[in-house]
Amino acid sequence: MAEQAGAAPPPPALPQRQGLGERPLRRWLIIFGALTVVCFAIGLGDGQLSRLVMPVLGFGEAAAGTLMERALMAVLAGVLLTLNAMVIRLMPLAVQIGVVWVELLLVFLAFFYSFDLSFPYIVERLPILIFTGAFTTIYVSLISIACACVVAMAGALARLSKSGPAFAIATFYISFFRGTPLLLQVYIIYLGLPQIGVTLDPVPSGIIALTLCYGAYMAEIFRAGIQSIPKGQTEAGLSLGLHNWLIMRKIVLPQAIKVIVPPTGNQFIAMLKDSSLVSILGVWELMFLARTQGRAEFKHFEMLITAALIYWAISMVFELIQARIERHYGKSDVR
Amino acid sequence: MTIRCKLGFAAAALGLAVSATGTAMAGEVLDRIREEGVLRVSTDPAYPPQSSQTPDGSFEGFDIDVATELAARMGVEVEFVTPAWEIITAGNWGGRWDVSVGSMTPTAQRAEVLDFPAIYYYTPAALVVHADSAAESVEDLNGTTIGTCGGCTYDNYLNHNLEIDAQDVPPFEYVVEPGEIRTYETDTNVFDDLRLGDGVRLDAGISALPTIQAAIDAGYPLRVVGEPVFYEPLSVATDKGDAELNAEVARIIEEMRDDGTLSGFSETWYGVDISSVQ
Numbered sequence: 001m002a003e004q005a006g007a008a009p010p011p012p013a014l015p016q017r018q019g020l021g022e023r024p025l026r027r028w029l030i031i032f033g034a035l036t037v038v039c040f041a042i043g044l045g046d047g048q049l050s051r052l053v054m055p056v057l058g059f060g061e062a063a064a065g066t067l068m069e070r071a072l073m074a075v076l077a078g079v080l081l082t083l084n085a086m087v088i089r090l091m092p093l094a095v096q097i098g099v100v101w102v103e104l105l106l107v108f109l110a111f112f113y114s115f116d117l118s119f120p121y122i123v124e125r126l127p128i129l130i131f132t133g134a135f136t137t138i139y140v141s142l143i144s145i146a147c148a149c150v151v152a153m154a155g156a157l158a159r160l161s162k163s164g165p166a167f168a169i170a171t172f173y174i175s176f177f178r179g180t181p182l183l184l185q186v187y188i189i190y191l192g193l194p195q196i197g198v199t200l201d202p203v204p205s206g207i208i209a210l211t212l213c214y215g216a217y218m219a220e221i222f223r224a225g226i227q228s229i230p231k232g233q234t235e236a237g238l239s240l241g242l243h244n245w246l247i248m249r250k251i252v253l254p255q256a257i258k259v260i261v262p263p264t265g266n267q268f269i270a271m272l273k274d275s276s277l278v279s280i281l282g283v284w285e286l287m288f289l290a291r292t293q294g295r296a297e298f299k300h301f302e303m304l305i306t307a308a309l310i311y312w313a314i315s316m317v318f319e320l321i322q323a324r325i326e327r328h329y330g331k332s333d334v335r
Numbered sequence: 336m337t338i339r340c341k342l343g344f345a346a347a348a349l350g351l352a353v354s355a356t357g358t359a360m361a362g363e364v365l366d367r368i369r370e371e372g373v374l375r376v377s378t379d380p381a382y383p384p385q386s387s388q389t390p391d392g393s394f395e396g397f398d399i400d401v402a403t404e405l406a407a408r409m410g411v412e413v414e415f416v417t418p419a420w421e422i423i424t425a426g427n428w429g430g431r432w433d434v435s436v437g438s439m440t441p442t443a444q445r446a447e448v449l450d451f452p453a454i455y456y457y458t459p460a461a462l463v464v465h466a467d468s469a470a471e472s473v474e475d476l477n478g479t480t481i482g483t484c485g486g487c488t489y490d491n492y493l494n495h496n497l498e499i500d501a502q503d504v505p506p507f508e509y510v511v512e513p514g515e516i517r518t519y520e521t522d523t524n525v526f527d528d529l530r531l532g533d534g535v536r537l538d539a540g541i542s543a544l545p546t547i548q549a550a551i552d553a554g555y556p557l558r559v560v561g562e563p564v565f566y567e568p569l570s571v572a573t574d575k576g577d578a579e580l581n582a583e584v585a586r587i588i589e590e591m592r593d594d595g596t597l598s599g600f601s602e603t604w605y606g607v608d609i610s611s612v613q
Contacts, residue, residue, distance in 0.1 A: 124390045125390045127390075128390060128391065128392050132392060190422065191422065191425055191427065194427055194429035195427065199429035199430060199431065201431070202418070279419070280418070280419035280421070280422060281418055281419070281422065282377075282416050282417035282418040282419065282422070284392070284417070288417070289388075289392075291381065292380045292381055292387070292388045292417070293388055293390070295380070295381045295382070295383065295387065295523055296380070296383055296387035296388055296389070297383070297387075297553055298383075298523070298526070298549070298550055298553035298554075298555060299553075300527060
């Protein structure tokens with residue numbers, strides 16, 4: 001008993017819990033200071049916010065536009081932002097992520113809202129933007145990515161083959177189409193091919209340009225994917241007496257696809273937006289309609305912002321699809 | 336080796352044969368229009384009140400009315416396509432569309448790749464400033480930053496190298512000496528920079544008076560400075576090589592001018608008659 005009472009060393013001092021969320025108060029102060037300085041520098045709250053708050057704080061019209069007003073608003077914004085960060089840190093991780101997403105989205109929407117947009121104008125033109133514009137963007141991109149996958153696979157196999165001409169053609173193709181702007185390729189295919197008698201319509205021209213350009217990028221992705229499979233796999237197949245093509249189809253490719261899918265999904269999302277370059281040919285995809293509809297009554301922002309949000313929504317859907325495909329091919333990783 | 340050589344020759348011969356079919360024969364385009372019963376017209380729906388797009392995707396404007404009437408008098412349907420301006424002015428349309436009723440000025444450079452069979456109206460070009468600008472006359476804008484569309488007639492005018500390749504061109508003088516010229520994809524972009532404030536990005540812009548008026552009517556804080564600096568003839572354009580189509584277009588436009596149809600369209604869309612030389 002005595003031993004326990006007397007000789008027991010004092011319990012090791014727990015690290016002092018200062019401030020919230022295990023972050024020392026000093027660090028919170030630094031964060032607060034930095035936020036305030038930033039708010040002051042960008043003049044946050046000079047507008048409507050200050051007109052709302054200043055009278056509450058007991059300042060009259062005289063304070064409007066002064067340096068003091070700006071400083072006060074900056075401090076206020078700094079306090080709010082720091083408190084916000086402190087509260088968020090107390091939440092579980094999943095909630096933290098959700099809350100920050102929603103907050104950023106609100107800031108984003110507030111930014112757009114501040115443009116004083118005409119919502120009836122947007123609503124009136126939403127059908128054509130979605131049913132003609134987004135529809136065209138999606139189908140042009142889907143056809144192009146499908147064709148690009150075929151081209152890329154052919155390019156990658158040729159690039160890896162031991163045949164001189166095949167290697168030369170593949171590297172020449174990849175080099176040219178990766179080394180020139182897509183816009184230029186669209187022009188060359190649409191304006192250049194008629195010079196040799198091949199007159200293509202805008203949509204096929206656009207699809208060919210997107211296919212060739214993205215096929216070149218993706219050929220390198222496919223090649224890297226194939227090369228990432230250890231040589232031993234091929235050798236094992238050979239020792240079983242399998243034919244080269246069968247080894248590629250049944251052993252190498254199924255494993256390579258897992259590596260290929262994420263960057264290919266990335267390419268597809270990039271293509272969704274690059275397909276807007278086809279608008280110069282007069283294809284009524286999303287960007288074309290956003291521009292012409294906006295110019296009809298000089299309401300560019302209404303249409304551009306709407307188009308941006310539609311593009312974003314489409315990308316998110318395809319991100320989800322990509323995640324599903326990845327899960328499907330990633331089954332071998334699940335323990 | 337021999338087989339490969341033969342294949343190479345065959346491919347080259349095929350290429351030549353294909354390329355020979357690309358050029359337009361006299362009367363070919365007109366024949367096709369009549370045969371298919373459709374006149375394909377290129378329009379750039381970025382220019383109210385000449386051409387703009389309605390929420391349901393159809394078109395409206397002065398150019399649209401002229402093109403529709405042109406097709407009607409040819410006894411065919413009208414169909415609009417919307418290639419970008421630089422695709423239209425590149426020429427070599429390859430039969431993708433038949434005529435451009437797109438308020439195009441027949442400059443000497445463009446006449447090298449396109450035909451201009453009929454001028455259908457004359458638009459005044461004017462200088463525009465922000466409503467807060469102190470400029471009172473065109474001369475006040477000397478040395479300032481002026482915005483316009485790149486490669487268009489206004490750009491040529493500011494650079495003092497405007498050559499219009501047509502008869503009955505109203506004489507004009509270069510009355511402004513810009514300090515700096517900023518060019519944009521199209522002149523309606525100029526209004527968006529100008530509306531930010533006097534001198535924020537631009538001190539002035541130059542564009543068609545009707546287009547400026549449309550922007551002002553849409554609530555842009557802009558003001559026209561002085562009198563129009565020049566009147567440019569605007570023409571129907573066709574691809575090189577079909578004299579019969581050109582003659583037919585010229586005849587119909589002349590007819591529309593004589594019977595007052597053009598004046599009527601002009602009154603509708605511009606509020607004034609600009610279908611003849613001022």
